[in-house]
Structures are given as structure tokens and as C-alpha cells.
Amino acid sequence: MGDRKLSADDVRSLYERHGPALVAYACTFVGRFSDAEDVVHKIFLTLLRGNTVAPDEPLAYLYRAVRNGSLNARRNGARDVPGEDAFNAGDQCFSRRDGDRESALALEKALGELPEEQRETVVLRIWSGMTLEEIASTLGIPLNTVASRYRYALEKLRDSLRPYLNDERGKR
Amino acid sequence: MQDEQLENFLRDFQPRRPRVLPRDRHVWLRRFVAAAAAIAIFLGGSLWLGMRKAARPRVELDVKTQEPSQPRLALVPLTRLALEDPARMDQILSAASREMLPNLQGSDSTLRVLAKE
Numbered sequence A: 001m002g003d004r005k006l007s008a009d010d011v012r013s014l015y016e017r018h019g020p021a022l023v024a025y026a027c028t029f030v031g032r033f034s035d036a037e038d039v040v041h042k043i044f045l046t047l048l049r050g051n052t053v054a055p056d057e058p059l060a061y062l063y064r065a066v067r068n069g070s071l072n073a074r075r076n077g078a079r080d081v082p083g084e085d086a087f088n089a090g091d092q093c094f095s096r097r098d099g100d101r102e103s104a105l106a107l108e109k110a111l112g113e114l115p116e117e118q119r120e121t122v123v124l125r126i127w128s129g130m131t132l133e134e135i136a137s138t139l140g141i142p143l144n145t146v147a148s149r150y151r152y153a154l155e156k157l158r159d160s161l162r163p164y165l166n167d168e169r170g171k172r
Numbered sequence B: 001m002q003d004e005q006l007e008n009f010l011r012d013f014q015p016r017r018p019r020v021l022p023r024d025r026h027v028w029l030r031r032f033v034a035a036a037a038a039i040a041i042f043l044g045g046s047l048w049l050g051m052r053k054a055a056r057p058r059v060e061l062d063v064k065t066q067e068p069s070q071p072r073l074a075l076v077p078l079t080r081l082a083l084e085d086p087a088r089m090d091q092i093l094s095a096a097s098r099e100m101l102p103n104l105q106g107s108d109s110t111l112r113v114l115a116k117e
Helices: A008-030 A033-048 A058-075 A084-088 A101-113 A116-126 A132-139 A143-160 A162-171 B002-011 B025-069 B075-084 B086-100 B110-116
Strands: A094-096 B013-015
Touching: A008 A033, A008 A058, A008 A116, A008 B013, A033 A058, A058 A132, A094 A101, A101 A116, A101 A143, A101 A162, A101 B013, A116 A132, A116 A143, A116 B002, A132 A143, A143 A162, A143 B002, A162 B002, B075 B086
Parallel strands: none
Antiparallel strands: A094 B013
16 A cells, blocks of 8 residues: 555545445445435545545445445444335435336335345446456455355346336337 | 346446535634634734834833933042032032932822821
């Protein structure tokens, strides 16, 4: 790890590029979008104060920081499971590109039903665009474990979202 | 293949965009404190300098006013004067005593105060 510190521009650029995916990842643990956003903001504001030495892998560092921050926030009282409540409160973490609220609600509910470790694997793979190797490195777990978590998660999501998937096939 | 379809379906959803990063309160607070400290130092310095300037001429004035009034009494000239012109010596000693001793004639003179008691 070098002695260089992250400049304000570096930090703002990281936030611009990875903010949405990091908030989605925080949603994995705290459920509500507003709580997840608070967690991510807190981390970036700490970085903006300029006291943090630039990590070798900024992205992996950010995901680990978000994970720790989210678990702390949850311990301190933020809600723990994403789902219908959050969606109805306008506090959902995902939206569909075509604006279909029903399928977005179904997705949040399906994600909420996954075990946490499977949920975070899916979020990191799909919305953060990480490879399974990168996920294993970020979480500090074996690649095989990541691969099996991801496989189980997809199976469950396929079951939960089957009606919407069939609709999708019908459209195409 | 099925996994790929599901992944593509999932990617059709996007994470909600968070609001713009708020400004750090600590940074603003630190800037405010630094600015307040700079202003306080400037005002304090100006006040101190002003007070010093105001005090200095007064001291000089006191010195100036006292210097000429102080009689120059020296033993040899006074002895010579006593021998040559005793009346003049009395005059000089009286003037010197008025400068050096407390006033005995004013309304708040030491003697009047003591007399009232």
C-alpha cells in the first residue's frame, strides 16, 4: 500500500461510477434504500476528509467498507431485509429500466428471500459486474464457495421470478 | 443458457441512483474555525497595537512635563549661591520644594485633610 492519499476528485469520481452499485450492495444488508445510501455517504465523506491512504484495490476496499458499514448500521437499528415494505414505502433499491414497478417489487421480494450470503453474491455479480474470482477476493472466501452460492441463488431467483421470466420470453 | 437468460433478465433492473454526495460538514466546520481564528488574531493584534500606540505618547508626555519642572539642585552651585546671593538661593529652594514636596495650599492638601480630622 503506497502513501498516496485519495484526492477529492478521485473520491467523487469513484462515487459517480460505483455509487449506485455500492448502494445496491448495502441494500443487501440494510434493506431500505435510504439506510443504504446513508452508509455509502458516510464512507465517501470519510474518504473526502483525506485521511485515508489510497488502497491498492480501491473497489475491493470500498465494497469491504460498505459491507462493514452496513453490518454496523444494521446492528444499530436499520432494517435488515429488503422486500415489499421497502418497495411500498418508496424506498426500493432497484427499478426496472422500462419502469415496471410490479416486476421490480417481485425482484426485491425474491432477493429478500435469499440467504444473505447468496444475495450479496448475486448483487456483486450482476450489478457490480464482478467476476466470481473478484468476488472471492473481495469477500476473502474460496472461489468454489462463491460459485456454489451464486448457483443456488440463481436457482431460487428463477423459481421466484418464473412468471416474469415467462412474460419476458413471450415478449421476445 | 438458462442462467444467461436469467442474468440478462436481472440486468434489466438497475440499482437506484443515490443522491449527490453531500458536502462534508467537518470540512466546513474546520474552514469556519480557521477563518474565525484568523479574524480573532487580526482583531486582537490590531487592538493590542492600538492600545500600545495610545499608551506610548502619554508616558512621553509625562516625562516631558516633569523634566523641565525638576530643579537642578547641585551641592557646589548652591553653596556658591548661598555665599554670593542668599536671597536668590532661598527663591530657588522654595521653588524646588513646591515641585518636590506635597502641596500644602490646595483645597485637598495633606495639611487641610489632617486639620479636618
